[in-house]
Amino acid sequence: MSCLLVRYDGPIVTARLNLPELRNPISEPEMIEAIESLCAEIQQNPSVSVLIITGEGKGFSSGGNLQHMKEKSGMFAGEPEILAENYRTGIQRIPRAIYQLDVPVIAAVNGAAVGAGCDLAMMADIRIASDKACFSESFVKLGIIPGDGGAWFLPRVAGYARAAEMAFTGDMISAQQALEWGMVSTVVAHEALMTEALALAHRIAANPPQALRETKKLMRLSRSASLDEVLEASAQVQSLLHQTEDHQEAVAAFLEKRVPTFSGR
Incomplete structure (x- = not known):
């Protein structure tokens, strides 16, 4: 049985974390490899426009495997220098x-997102939560820190003060509180989660694929670049997109009041 169930639906890919009996930890080598491989595959496939990540079963992701932590086995085995390398060559690949994926990523959070599972949700561009979802940056309660980049992702989503509250207390927050804090875009009835996520994905995928990927790259650049750097990158990319067939088709369809048909060229 695959630890990651992947479904292609035209330009939309849905990936389900599939270790439900463990609440979908992402510290397992096979899960790390599966997520990394899928991202590489999508990156090279111009027909894909959106990735949805969700969890199988009751939880979104429990983050690290606590039994392995207790046993000091798997990625949690070894002396400090070995452990550090385990993080670098293991979970930090996710x-x-x-982050390097050029297509938009939606996290459809179906249940508890704990520790690295919370961070996984924060890695997405957009989060939709089931009313049964909850979030916890729980590392401090285990006497450790976010080893998977959570200290970088969470403040960029929730703001520093909210992220600090979550990281310093390790408290669990509800889907509604996450909505109020701006961590998720919407909260929906549990049964409607995937319907809503797919509807959003289809709205995104209805746009020209080249422009969509370039927009994602520009949004990513804006996290670290100056205004001048973003303006220069925008000018360069825009000059190329103006030459594409999809741009011409989009303008013509708008003026002719019809639905456009995009080719990716």
């Missing part, structure tokens, strides 16, 4: 793979 934030890099998702």
Whole structure:
């Protein structure tokens, strides 16, 4: 049985974390490899426009495998220098793979997102939560810190003060509180979660694929670049997109009041 269930629906890919009996930890080597491989595959596939990540079963993701932590086995085995390398070559591959992905990523949070599972949700561009979802940056309660980049992702989503409250207390917050804090875009009835996530994905995928990927890259650049750097990048990209067939089709369809048909060219 695969630890990651992947479904292609035209330009939309849905990936379900599939270790429900463990609440979908992402510290397992096979899960790390599966997520990294899927991101690489999507990156090279111009027909894909959106990735949805969700969890199978009751939880979104429990983050690290606590039994392995207790046993000091798997990625949690070894002396400090070995452990540090385990993080670099293990779970830290996930934030890099998702962050470098040029297509928009939606996290459909179906249940508890705890520790690295909370961070996984924060790695997405957009989060939709079931009313059964909850979030906890729980590392401090285990006497550790976010080793997967959570200290970088969470403040950028929730703001520093909210992220600090979550990281310093390790408290669990509800889906409604996450909505009030701006961590999720919307909260929906549990049964409607995937319907809403797919509807959003289809609205995104209805746009020209080249422009969509370039918009994502520009949004990513804006996190660290100056205004001048973003303006220069915008000018360069815009000059190329103006030459595409999809741009011409989009303008013509708008003026002719019809639905456009995009080719990716």
